[in-house]
Amino acid sequence: MGRKLFGTDGIRGRTNVTPMTADTAMRVGQAAGAFFMRGDHRHRVVIGKDTRLSGYMMESAMVAGFTSVGMDVIQVGPMPTPAVAMLTKELRADLGVMISASHNKFADNGIKLFGPDGYKLSDAAEMEIEKMIGEPAVLIDAPKIGRAKRIEDARGRYIHFAKSTFPDHLRLDGLKVVVDCANGAAYHVAPEALWELGAEVVALGTKPNGLNINEGCGSTAPDVLRETVVASGAHLGLALDGDADRLIVVDEHGELVDGDQLMALIALSQKGRGSLRGDGIVATVMSNLGLERKLTGEGLALHRTAVGDRYVLEGMRKTGCNVGGEQSGHIILSDYATTGDGLVAGLQVLAAIVESGKPASEVLHIFERVPQLLKNVRFSGGAPLEDDGVKAVISGAESELGDRGRLVIRKSGTEPLIRVMAEGDDPDLVERVVDRICEAVAAA
Template sequence: MAKNYFGTDGIRGRTNAGVMTAAVAMKVGQAAGHRFLRGDHRHRVVIGKDTRLSGYMLENAMVAGFTSVGMDVILLGPMPTPGVAMLTRELRADVGVMISASHNPYEDNGIKLFGPDGFKLSDEDELAIEAMLGEEQPLAPSEDIGRARRIDDARGRYIHAVKGSLPHDIRLDGLKIVVDCANGAAYQVAPSAFWELGAEVHAIGVTPNGKNINDKVGSTHLDLVKETVVASGADIGIALDGDADRLIVVDEKGQTVDGDQIMALIGSQWAAQGRLSGGGVVATVMSNLGLERFLQGQGLELFRSKVGDRYVLELMKARGCNFGGEQSGHMILLDHATTGDGTIAALQVLAALVRSGKRASELLHLFDPVPQLLKNVRFSGGKPLEDARVQAVIADVEASLAGKGRLVIRPSGTEPVIRVMAEGDDAAQVQQSVDAICAAVAEAAA
């Protein structure tokens, strides 16, 4: 059964349009509430959000939905997605909600749901909730309507947990760090955590106004953090996204260190320390072939999942791995968190930097990526990948790349776009491969 509301990472869209309205948010609250009304205890839900203007509207709508079916609500205010997951478990809640559209502009928003174990919902739960959205949910009797309260120490609890992920023998004294919080959910907690551990912190992207989240700041807009690192003479730059579940690093020279390089560092460090389980690292089909070759040189495997951190997590569980991530910067460290956590991942990088005594530029570029090219082709309808002409071009390209590279073609889970990626040792061949497929897809979609 296809999903009409849930994508690869919850429900997401432009606010006050389509699926992202107050009315839909209230129905999601009612449906998710009923789905997790299990047992005879007093039920509760934890709700966090990022700093988008629309967060107030959606938060209130979801409070109305959950309380109307008899669930108590605990409001966290602005909080990173991994903080919501953590507090869902810590507060013994039946369900957790993060209101965020991650790295998207402020006009968009989204709803991410967590089960009582702090993990994102299964396909089974999402499909069940979707089915319930088309039905009227029974309301609680007047005497059983839920209550809502806001807790004031949520940020402190999360900061404490984050600091606990750093080995006790590591201090950040002497490190000068630029932290870009994308004017998002971590604008208070991330700089505080690094400062409390001894670092000299230069924070940017920490003045949210409801409309500037991810606006020329954060992990998808690195110009400012690069300029700030170089101009201030910082040792390293840490760039988070709007809900702080992903991380991109900048070395002292202003060079980008993407998720693949971060996985190479943490994976090899943990393996050397005897902390890595499962014999390797889980990444997606988008991770660079250079990462795979590097890990093989360390005696480790790279296990590849579909794109999306939830699929990374599923494969981690299946393989018994405790570390995985995405090239885009999602890092899942199961010893410390149940979902991607940019701040905790950053601390692992900083710990390696302290232990090595090296500069970031010497430590963080562990392999040379092979040429890789990704292009998007937008389409208005139909299924262009099923077109016979497109399939023929794909087959020809796959044959030409055999043994020399990889090809990944997939529809986006959040927008009407076909993503075409090729990589290989020959940059010209990679370019030609992607261009040929994109042209065929565009023609079929016309």
Template sequence: MARKYFGTDGIRGATNAHPMTAAMAMKVGMAAGAHFRRGDHRHRVVIGKDTRLSGYMLENAMVAGFTSVGMDVVLVGPMPTPAVAMLTHSMRADMGVMISASHNPYADNGIKLFGPDGYKLSDEDEAAIEALIDGEVPLAASADIGRARRVEDARGRYIHFAKSTFPADLRLDGLKIVVDCANGAAYQVAPSALWELGADVIAIGVSPNGKNINDGVGSTAPDTLCETVVASGAAIGIALDGDADRLIVVDETGRVIDGDQLMALIATGWARQGRLAGGGLVATVMSNLGLERHLSAQGLGLVRTAVGDRHVLEKMRGSGYNVGGEQSGHIILSDYATTGDGLVAALQVLAELVRADAPASEVLHRFDPLPQLLKNVRFKGGKPLDAIAVQEVIAGAEAELAGRGRLVIRPSGTEPVIRVMAEGDDAAQVHAVVDRICDAVRVAAG
């Protein structure tokens, strides 16, 4: 279903450029508010944000939009995306909004919307809101204009929730943990939650100034975390992204552990405890074949979806799984959350570390990933993947990798790029296959 404003995860773009302007933010507030006004009760929306400079502008614009159609607004300030989802549901709000561009640089921003159940909106809801954005939204009568208030204890509510997901019989006493909050939304809540559970916390990326979110820190830039873990002699490092829905971990040697390893750790741990639903986990086509083989050896399955945590969650809900996620670190644990939650996932990882009473380098390394290579081919127009010559090369590559590897080729959903990924037992073969396909695509694209 084509979208004019909504992408794979809300509306996102460079601030003060269409569509990420104050005027558009106000229109989104009006349209979303009108769409979710159902019944005669006082309607309420929870709005959170990360630490970007533009958050002030967009927050105020959205307050104007929502109140103009009669919705009351609850402002919670800088909070993780999963915290907004949780608060939306727990406060019986009609919808929730997170103002964030996740792991993007500070100059970008975005708007993520949640329904009253705390889940991201359906395609149908997004389509209805887009239609209202481009149409005329009826305004509330003067006496029915909404009010706005700020909830000061929102951080404490989320910290309490996050701590409740950590096993009651375990503690983090004496465990030295470096937590990198990316100068983003979790800069207060993540270090506090870990400290309250007894950890010796070293916090970095906790000095946001509006422009330094994700700048050399966080899950997409783990070098600083690696250096700090090794230099401080910490047992483990935890990196979140700008809105804290993504987790990457570093072991005591400074080695980066990706989402595939973390999902394997959590899933096998939950399976031992009899907690794993669905007999396996849900991941995307980009997760390493090594993960699939590891799970199979444990008697567990792996169901793959298209790229995007939204697709993962849809499959989890539809098929009864409670663990899923992406190699990039979006990990969804549906026993606790309606979306990816980096802090909650980190607490499950820490629980496995405490139970094992062994170094992180031993506990977190679940399997040896197969050699994997991803390359992008930019094109100007047309559909190069439809070319007969390209299809023949792809078919040959699939036959060559049969039983020994895997091939994933897909057009980007956000830019004119073909993504070519292969993995297999033989690294040289993987590189050769990817290069051969990329060359064919370039020729077909002119």
């Protein structure tokens, strides 16, 4: 049976439109709660959320679902996704929930589930929970209904954890850092952690109102960050997304640095310290060919996976690598965290800059990118990638690129989009094949 609710990163959609309704959220709570009711101990779930307006509604519905099947709920309020994963493990909870649509605008929302080990659930576990959602819930007797409790020190716990990943012998004194929190889940914790480590902090995107998450700010809209870094004379800019599990960096000149460059920097820094494991890193099929060539030149491997940080993590566990991530800025450092953590990744980048004593622009640009082009084609139904005409165009493009580049075409796991990416040493050829495929998909 295929999955209908769960995509590549949990359940996601427009709020109050199926499946992202309060009713679905309650049933997810009932099903996930029942799935993790194992053993005779008192069961508990940690629920966090980002700052979008619908978070209150979805949280209340999930609390109702979990308590109705006998599970206690710990509510931590607006917190980054990696903080929820960390707290799930620290509080000995049976599972964790993050209510967020990540980098999407406020009208969308989503549900991400973590197991007691702090890792995102496997495909098999999600399929079983999805099956249970379609069945009648087994409600608990009245005396055994779960209790809900808020903990007030969750922010402090996460700030302490994030700071603990920064080398003890280093400080951020003398560094001026601009951090854009996307009016999202890290609006409080990220500036505070940087300040406590000694940085002069210029904070953007720290006034959430329920409607402005990811609105003209954050990792998907870094223009204001770039302008602020240059105008304020800052040494560096960090941009997080709505749930703070991804990171994009801006150097002192306002130049963007994506996840591929950041992974290369962190991996080579760890190699120099003797702490890189697995003789390489894990990244997705979307990572730039320039990254692969750079790593190969350094005697390291690039292990590619399907798109999605959950698949990157699976690849890391399989290969023994402790650095992995995505070009979009999801960076997983398994020595510290069980999922992508934008703040922790940012602290490792800052550590490398402090240790080098050089400007960010000299440290962050590790390799020359191979020309790469990504375009999205929205579709309203059907399966355009199964169309014979589309298949023929794709086959022709692959032949034309040959060994001079790569072609990656996939259906989005979170939106009704076909993503078409090509890269190669000839930018004109890359543009031609991408446009040709997009036209074929749109006409299918």
